[in-house]
Amino acid sequence: MKFITGSLRRLSCVLGLLLLGLGTAFGTLRAQNQPVKIEPVQEPPPLYLDTNQPVEKRVEDLLGRMTLEEKIAQVHADSKFSTAAIPRLGIPRRWIDDGPHGVREDVGPYSWDPAGRTDDYATWMPALSALGSTWNVDLATAYGNVLGQESRARDKDIILAPIVDIARTPISGRIYEYFGEDPFLNTRMGVNYIEGVQSNDVAACVKHFAGNNQEDGRGSINMDMDERTLREIYLPPFEAAVKEAHVWAVMGAYTKFRGEYCAYNDYLINKILKGEWGFPGLVMSDWGGTHSTREAALGGLDVEMGTLVGSEDKSAYTNFFLASAFLDAIRTNGIPVSVLDDKVRRSLRVMFASHIFDPVRLPGALNSPEHRTTAQRVAEESMVLLKNNNNALPLDVSKIKSVAVIGENAVRHNAAGFFGAGVKTMYEVTPLDGIEQLVGGKVNVTYSAGYSKEGGDSNLVKRAVTAARQADVAIIVAGLNHSRYLDDEGRDRTNLSLPYGQNELIQRVARINRRTIVVLVSGPAIEMDPWLDRVPAVLQAHYSGMEGGHALARILFGDVNPSGKLTVTYPKQLMDSPAHALDTYPGTNGTLFYKEGLLVGYRWFDAKDIKPLFPFGFGLSYTTFEYSNLKLVPGHDTNGPVVTAEFDLANTGPRAGAEVAELYIHQENPTLPRPLKELKGFKKVLLNPGEKQTVSIPLDVRSFAFYDPAQAGWVSEAGNFKILVGSSSRDIRLQDTFHLPQTSVEK
Ligand code: BGC
Secondary structure (H helix, E strand, O other): OOOOHHHHHHHHHHHHHHHHHHHHHHHHHHHHOOOOOOOOOOOOOHHHHOOOOOOOHHHHHHHHOOOHHHHHOEEEEOOOEOOOOOOHHHHHOOEEOOOOOOOOOOEEOOOOOOOOOOOOOOOOOOOHHHHHHHHEEEEEEEEEEEHHHHHHHHOOOOOOOOOOOOOOOOOOOOOOHHHOOOHHHHHHHHHHHHHHHHOOOOOOEEEEEEOOOOOOOOOOOOEEHHHHHHHHHHHHHHHHHOOOOOOEEEEEEEOOOOEEHHHOOOOHHHHHHHHHHEEEEEEEEEOOOOOHHHHHHHHOOOEEEOOOOOOHHHHHHHHHHOOHHHHHHHHHOOOOOHHHHHHHHHHHHHHHHOOOOOOOOOOOOOOHHHHHHHHHHHHHHEEEEEHHHHHHHOOOOHOOOOEEEEEEHHOOOOOOOOOEEEEEEEOOOOHHHHHHHHOOOOOEEEEEEEOOOOOOHHHHHHHHHHHHHOOEEEEEEEEEOOOOOOOOOOOOOOOOOOOOHHHHHHHHHHHOOOEEEEEOOOOOOOOOOOOOOOOEEEEEOOOOOOOOOHHHHHHOOOOOOOOOOOOOOOOOHHHHHHHOOOOOOOOOOOOEOOOOOOOOHHHHHHHOOOOOOOOOOOEEOOOOOOEEEEEEOOOOOOOOEEEEEEEEEEEEOOOOEEEEEEEEEEEEOOOOOOOOEEEEEEEEEEEOOOOOOEEEEEEHHHHOOEOOOOOOOOEEOOEEEEEEEEOOEEEEEEEEEEEEEOOOOEE
């Protein structure tokens, strides 16, 4: 039962193991039925408990002791978020939970209703779109570490995170759960996040493999794309999760790929993930993402979760596709037992890797001050200053007497209550809380809602306008929320506009108060045409976690210099985005071909020369940075950089600040067409006023490669490559040409 506390669970596991040893030791004595001199029998513990043995030997030993039924119990759920214990062998119940923004509130074992516990509060971290916008890989490690520690403290074995899916369309309902639109950025953030989680004896489960890029129709839509696009855009973050971060679990997407469900897609899972990449861990289905026994068993699915099985009680779980029906298929030789053994082996490997059987397992920590500090740092580094005319920001408390805070998002709580991305958190510092706490004693802070999620009330607008008229500065905290058709799972947004009449609200407030600052609490992206040129400053604040209000206030009033940059291109209008311009969204008759191919996000805007509202990689600062002196320093070509871009970055403004320097490559005359620019490196550098640093960004051979389907490999072609260094994808400050001396192919 989930209600057993962490320590009780560990105790029951130890007792199970003890009984197991005693049972073996005393079995023969009892059978002889005569007085015996009881001496401690020095029978060695089973090999699989010997931590000095190699993992593979321990796996084989334990597998060899399991009955067919016990093996079957490991490949499907026995409650919403667990698989069964096998006390006889000391295998504990394996607990799984969401991810990705904090360890989710526990639900009842057989329903989605909250379990009603009081010990399942967790740190609510900023959304992954915020983490991505920090462009700070060390923060990704720290974030993963918070998740890992809290998972352990909550007694979870597998955490369903991170999401490394590509933001293909800006209206995806889950875009706020994604790092962004670029495979390289998603890769770098994902790898560090996973390493952070797994350093705590908890398995990360990277998701959704491969291509849950929209919510509409996700349960059945069949997506397809050309092989190069698959390899260059959608797979790299997963490939690196396996090869670099050694992730222990992968979740299959709900969607179909080339006709077969992703969770047991022979090509994606057997051939690529487990075959080419040599993934030794387990593949888990998304909740309800399994639809058959034979295909799932043979297509590479290792653990079936969340299948909808009618009655919601314990017995329902025997109806899972990989439960009784799988057992029957094995018993009747319909499916070889080796297929089951491979699945169980993978589960056992993950258990050993996360030290489930070992006497000491890292204990973790929950709701610690350190975790809250990390949440705040991520929030502070994530917010993106999109516009700041005449230094409208930061606000100087010594020069203003009053601030009108306007907008429902200034007081809305966003942490809890929606699918897997929600977190039950002890508190949430809203934007209004943050502003009041920081400057409430020095300036007069008023609040008016301005709009309502519940529907039109023109008085709200009037009151907001009056408040704005009476204040020195108006701060409108606008944006979206997690309601249906906004930033929510299962359905996409229908457009990029602000809902609830917020456009009109901003226009009317801006008309009355020239110093109107717009703060957007939302996932990316928002259409701003109706008001962008009427306000001096806009800040994208994301869903910024339990400390978000503090972070926001510190940015607005200048205690923190914003350093976030966009990870998604903001189009002027939805039809400028590739999936929509080519009418390939949301698919026709259940099928969706990714016609834009490689030209996702900024690659499309570059190729078609479309001016975005704000480009990928864009973000302002309260200071200014100067780039100079680019040098391309040749390196080695095996397991190291082939070249390192070195350049100077100086803070030429009045305040300390951090700049994300971005490096893109452009191949001249490639044999296969390539995007004009591809991100291949970045570095975030903190500089004091007047300080200058030399920044180095190494490029390995893969940085230059494209995937050639004809050769089934990554080809780095001899020839010239432009190395472009800049402050955004549309603000290249330095460039030089690198000549790659020889062609190589990596299979
Ligand atoms: C989501 C997954 C999540 C799972 C369990 C699904 O609806 O797609 O990301 O991990 O539910 O909550």
